[in-house]
Amino acid sequence: MSAERPTPLRSKVSQRTLEQSQPKVDLPVRVERLEWQADGSASRLSLGSIALMSGALCVLGFALFDAMQSIIVNFSAYPVATSLLGALLSVFTLTLSVLTFREWQGFTNISQYTQSRLQEDVLAEMDKAPLLTALRDHARHFSKHSYAAQCFTRFEQSLQDDHSAAEVRKLYKHCVTDAVEKKAQEVLKKESVAAGSMTFISPNHLIQTLVIVWISLRTIRRVSLVFGLRPGRLGNWKLLKVLAQNLAAQSIFDLATDEVTNQISGSLSAKFMENSAEAVAAGALNVRLGKTLIRLLR
Amino acid sequence: MYPVFDKVTKPFKKLASAGREQFDQWFLQDTHRFTITGLSRSGKSMLFTSLMTILKHRSEGQYNCLPLLTRLPMELVEHMRLEPIDGYTLFPLEEHLSELDNRRWPQPTEQVYGFKLIVRLKQIARVKQWLLPYTDVVFEFIDYPGEWVTDLPMLNKTYSQWSDSTWAQQASEPQSHFAGGWQQFVREFDFESSPTSEKVQQLLDAYLRYLHEAKQQGISMLQPGSFLLDSDGYDWRKAGFTPLPAKITSDVSHPWNQLFSQHFLQFQSQWLNPLKQSTFKEADKQIILIDLFEGLNHSKQHLYQLKETLSHLAETFVYGNPNWFSRHVLNKSQIGKVAFVATKMDLAPAAQHDNMLSLLKDISAGAVAKFADKPIKFEHFLVSAIQTTDADSEADSLRFLNANREYVEASFEPIPDAIKAMPADEHFPLLNAQVPDDYLPRILNGRGLDRLLQFLLE
Numbered sequence A: 001m002s003a004e005r006p007t008p009l010r011s012k013v014s015q016r017t018l019e020q021s022q023p024k025v026d027l028p029v030r031v032e033r034l035e036w037q038a039d040g041s042a043s044r045l046s047l048g049s050i051a052l053m054s055g056a057l058c059v060l061g062f063a064l065f066d067a068m069q070s071i072i073v074n075f076s077a078y079p080v081a082t083s084l085l086g087a088l089l090s091v092f093t094l095t096l097s098v099l100t101f102r103e104w105q106g107f108t109n110i111s112q113y114t115q116s117r118l119q120e121d122v123l124a125e126m127d128k129a130p131l132l133t134a135l136r137d138h139a140r141h142f143s144k145h146s147y148a149a150q151c152f153t154r155f156e157q158s159l160q161d162d163h164s165a166a167e168v169r170k171l172y173k174h175c176v177t178d179a180v181e182k183k184a185q186e187v188l189k190k191e192s193v194a195a196g197s198m199t200f201i202s203p204n205h206l207i208q209t210l211v212i213v214w215i216s217l218r219t220i221r222r223v224s225l226v227f228g229l230r231p232g233r234l235g236n237w238k239l240l241k242v243l244a245q246n247l248a249a250q251s252i253f254d255l256a257t258d259e260v261t262n263q264i265s266g267s268l269s270a271k272f273m274e275n276s277a278e279a280v281a282a283g284a285l286n287v288r289l290g291k292t293l294i295r296l297l298r
Numbered sequence B: 001m002y003p004v005f006d007k008v009t010k011p012f013k014k015l016a017s018a019g020r021e022q023f024d025q026w027f028l029q030d031t032h033r034f035t036i037t038g039l040s041r042s043g044k045s046m047l048f049t050s051l052m053t054i055l056k057h058r059s060e061g062q063y064n065c066l067p068l069l070t071r072l073p074m075e076l077v078e079h080m081r082l083e084p085i086d087g088y089t090l091f092p093l094e095e096h097l098s099e100l101d102n103r104r105w106p107q108p109t110e111q112v113y114g115f116k117l118i119v120r121l122k123q124i125a126r127v128k129q130w131l132l133p134y135t136d137v138v139f140e141f142i143d144y145p146g147e148w149v150t151d152l153p154m155l156n157k158t159y160s161q162w163s164d165s166t167w168a169q170q171a172s173e174p175q176s177h178f179a180g181g182w183q184q185f186v187r188e189f190d191f192e193s194s195p196t197s198e199k200v201q202q203l204l205d206a207y208l209r210y211l212h213e214a215k216q217q218g219i220s221m222l223q224p225g226s227f228l229l230d231s232d233g234y235d236w237r238k239a240g241f242t243p244l245p246a247k248i249t250s251d252v253s254h255p256w257n258q259l260f261s262q263h264f265l266q267f268q269s270q271w272l273n274p275l276k277q278s279t280f281k282e283a284d285k286q287i288i289l290i291d292l293f294e295g296l297n298h299s300k301q302h303l304y305q306l307k308e309t310l311s312h313l314a315e316t317f318v319y320g321n322p323n324w325f326s327r328h329v330l331n332k333s334q335i336g337k338v339a340f341v342a343t344k345m346d347l348a349p350a351a352q353h354d355n356m357l358s359l360l361k362d363i364s365a366g367a368v369a370k371f372a373d374k375p376i377k378f379e380h381f382l383v384s385a386i387q388t389t390d391a392d393s394e395a396d397s398l399r400f401l402n403a404n405r406e407y408v409e410a411s412f413e414p415i416p417d418a419i420k421a422m423p424a425d426e427h428f429p430l431l432n433a434q435v436p437d438d439y440l441p442r443i444l445n446g447r448g449l450d451r452l453l454q455f456l457l458e
């Protein structure tokens, strides 16, 4: 048998013993579930709950007031009730103004503006190395504790040396773009529900307007925090415009619902209907604001 | 003798009567049946072992593995579990892992193993959460000795057809280098005396010596491969056969021809047919594992032979298996999927992977041609079930632990991107890479499995 053995072939691999032992490989990183919260501080929360509670008390108070008024029309002497309600109202207004101011401060504290935007069509053409550089440059703008920054870290941890440019793009989309967008929508939804419910319990137009301004600013800050970016000068202007439009729309809507309420007569159930209609409107307008913002930050 | 195959249909009958399980099957389970086909030593068992280990660490330990597998998002995996399939011995995952723990590669597979891997995904959509609290993705895997799979093409042949083509193959390269002794034995053998069991035994022994020798030397097309195993498969000692010269196989009245034809029929009906039914049963996704290093190690001729073997194999599951084809591809109007996977990719420097991929495409071209006009989607992948090697400062080199557990640097000349480009008088000796001490992180760092699974689940 061995007579027919093929002649030895030339080897195309050369080997050389190294003066070292094999290095250890690390386990892959463990990913924490991304438990990101727009706010963590308790004091803000307690202020918020004061506002909420006093708001709720206002509703109750005003409703009671209305009811009492309609039942005992003849009793014109109610100085205690008015002063109590007055006090409640001033506490509510004050705390809300403080909250609004804080939201504004928080928003301006998000350090980076979106000047550089990722041009998808440009990225689509890039090779792996320049692509990674472009993505990292972009990510440098994310503010430190933002959701986007966390997502980007996960993206970096998922990269492997054998990934192609197309795979890197897919991975970035999955880990960062899509994840951030989803989170932003989530936050926006929550905020808009809040806008609606706050409007619902607002007993009068002054309070309603204040609440809307506050929630709108809060929405802008929280959504911006998800992206880790603040819209540039032009973007801020656009947002301001939408905010103004929203307020205007809400007042027109107020007038209309007021008119309807007048027609039905000013009973409690009519007030209820008016407020629920306004709540829906407020929620919807807040969504509009948020969508504009997301489009600016994307 | 073949209880494994009798039981194959039972689980399905049983399920039909169990209401709850049926409900789960219809609404909560997304079942994917995978058949992994691969020649002997192509890396099937190691791939399973690695896949289980990675998925387990990914879902239970939250390790960031398989990043491209967005079809099974990490944050949605609630848990995963391994379950036996009725009629199959459970895949010896723990045994394989303890082998690795002792720095040894898993033993060659000698019998069939089956197992189900169930990955439970949380439901996120609110409404669905009420109705269907979770979805199970079920993978069914069957692992078996690679020697069995090369026998499947024998189903479409008569004994004399098989004998003649095998005889012809032995006369051509690279088999001819190892078949000399066996053919000499046949030339001197007295076929005029009647085939007593003693004489048959002598012939079988000589043929088996050839089979074992040729297998050692990297020949992939060895039939019957089942004879190479002493497992409880086919009892070839009792009813074996060997190829015979044409002057005997062309004479239907020849006693040796008659006896071997009879044994051949028995082999087909008692062994091959049930084997085919079970291995390719219900599988809509085929993974074909290919070890290119074996061919590169031996010679250009070995690579050609590997190509031929693969194209024979494709025949058995595309044409040769109307069940698989009609049930899964035609009836369900769903596209069958075939993945050609080159294994052990850690044994080539990363800079050579592009060439490896095109070599893989070249080697599987014959198989691909077999289902060119069928609704079958196919793709080529490079995977490593474990990263035994490390990158070197030179792009064309890598580092690994050799048989003496010394740390060695290996420098590669360019790997050919097609068989044609391979010089006939050169070869790439196989790096006999040992199981590294830190085998777990190296398994979790395996490459390409996420791409493969993503393709199959999409």
Ligand SMILES: Nc1nc2c(ncn2[C@@H]2O[C@H](COP(=O)(O)OP(=O)(O)OP(=O)(O)O)[C@@H](O)[C@H]2O)c(=O)[nH]1
Pocket (backbone or CB within 6 Å): B038, B039, B040, B041, B042, B043, B044, B045, B046, B047, B105, B106, B107, B108, B109, B110, B144, B145, B146, B147, B343, B344, B345, B346, B347, B383, B384, B385, B386, B387, B388, B433
């Ligand atoms: N470097 C490296 N070697 C591997 C890898 N996978 C398998 N091997 C080697 O290939 C050999 C065969 O792998 P197995 O998984 O046992 O192959 P198999 O297809 O199950 O073989 P049979 O059971 O005999 O059909 C192993 O003993 C290892 O030496 C891998 O990912 N990297």
Ligand SMILES: [Mg+2]
Pocket (backbone or CB within 6 Å): B044, B045, B046, B107, B108, B109, B143, B144, B145, B146
């Ligand atoms: Mg095996």
